[in-house]
Amino acid sequence: MTKQYTVAVVGATGAVGEQLLRMLEERDFPIKQLKLLSSARSAGTKLAFRGEEVTVEEATPDSFKGVEIALFSAGGDVSKALIPHAVEHGAVCIDNTNAFRMDPETPLVVPEVNADQIANHKGVIANPNCSTIQMVAALKPLQDRYGIKKIIVSTYQAVSGAGARAVEETLRQTREVLNGNEVNPEILPVGSLPVKHQIAFNAIPQIDKFQENGFTLEEMKMIRETKKIMGDDSIEVTATCVRIPVLYGHSESVYVELKSEYDLEEARSLLASAPGVVLQDDPSQQLYPLATTAAGRPEVFVGRVRRDLNEPKALNMWIVSDNLLKGAAWNAVQIAEIVAGRNNG
Known part of the structure; x- marks a missing residue:
């Protein structure tokens, strides 16, 4: 029983x-x-x-x-x-x-x-932090096969990550802009800080408070948490986290430099068979992960997988997941x- x-x-x-x-x-x-x-x-x-x-x-x-x-x-x-x-x-x-x-x-x-x-x-x-979870879930099979030397990530994060009031503010501001009315931001980028910025039709390069090193706390979470989860403090990680006017689903542009040479098709196959990961990667059909597709689903979606043009051991990818579910x-x-x-x- x-x-x-x-x-x-x-x-x-x-x-x-x-x-x-x-x-x-x-x-x-x-x-x-x-x-x-x-x-x-x-x-x-x-x-x-x-x-x-x-x-x-x-x-x-x-x-x-x-x-x-x-x-x-x-x-x-x-x-x-x-x-x-x-x-x-x-x-x-x-x-x-x-x-x-x-x-x-x-x-x-x-x-x-x-x-x-x-x-x-x-x-x-x-x-872990929502943006960290989806990234490490996608990178784990590559770490296991090749090892990871460096990660450079830029995030495009949904407003729901800042709570229900941020979602309401985004919808309200969108209506205000479309109706030609004045926009009065009240929540974003950080509710506890005095300066507020419009999120509707905008991109705000600040999630959480700035630290002494010039990175935001959200960026430092990604950096520290990635090393801890992947069990390797030697991985070089840098992050830029941006809030965009999407309601649900964080998107990430990730550059990952591996420790050894790799076969691109093998890398795609590893991603396709990874637990909890869905590979959506067919440029000929314009197939790639979208926040609108990921919203409401528990998987991590990966696409735009391609070899870097300058570093033969590196590849680039696009990772999307519902920040309230897998995140x-x-x-x-x-x-x-x-x-x-x-x-x-």
Whole structure:
């Protein structure tokens, strides 16, 4: 008989929380009891799960009594405050924030890349940044076959990565521009910073706050997390992260320099057979990954695979995935399935 689990979802009313519930339901995750937790502001909200209404409760340190698996997606401060209590109560916590990702004691996991690290957890498993997840899932087969020396990535990230209010702002600004009205940005690029920029019909080369080295925190997340997930600090990684007026689905232009010579058709074959990856790469038919195709789907899509013109050991590719699914909720549920001893194929 399959073991049933008491599961908590923290941040259940948010954009990722909504997708977590969807994936738990679609995967028929073995849930005995589901606890939906959020801020006091959202407590009392009723959400549908498996045909029934579940009332959202305020998340407190005592909310985790009896909880065996807790999925966190309510912001880093909430994770830092509550995860220690959840672990104390015996829960395995899968955290979708930046709070524990670079903690050396915490596995940072993309199941297609380093599922073996899950067994090393001490109560917390970190879900990587959305833009990192899709890139490393696509690059893993190339790393295994050839080794990777250098990665240069530019991202074109959907506004849903900044939350539901950013989606609403993008739609509102689009209407304002089309109607010839004044645009008053309120959310992007960073809600907590004073300067705001129009996102409609624009590209903003800032995601998260700038660091002392001139890179944004989002860019530094990609750099640090890639090395940790792929288990190789020697990989040279640089990133430029850009917000564009797309609602769902992050796109990435990736240059990867391998450690050895490669056969292009073999590289394409490796990508096509990689778990969780869909190769869409037929220039003659204008077939390549699109955010509109990836939205709502859990896979990572790869295309525009081509040999670099200057470096014979390098290739270029285009990687697209739904940032709320593989970039967040689906990756977390995959980890939860492994924790629960299920085949997550």
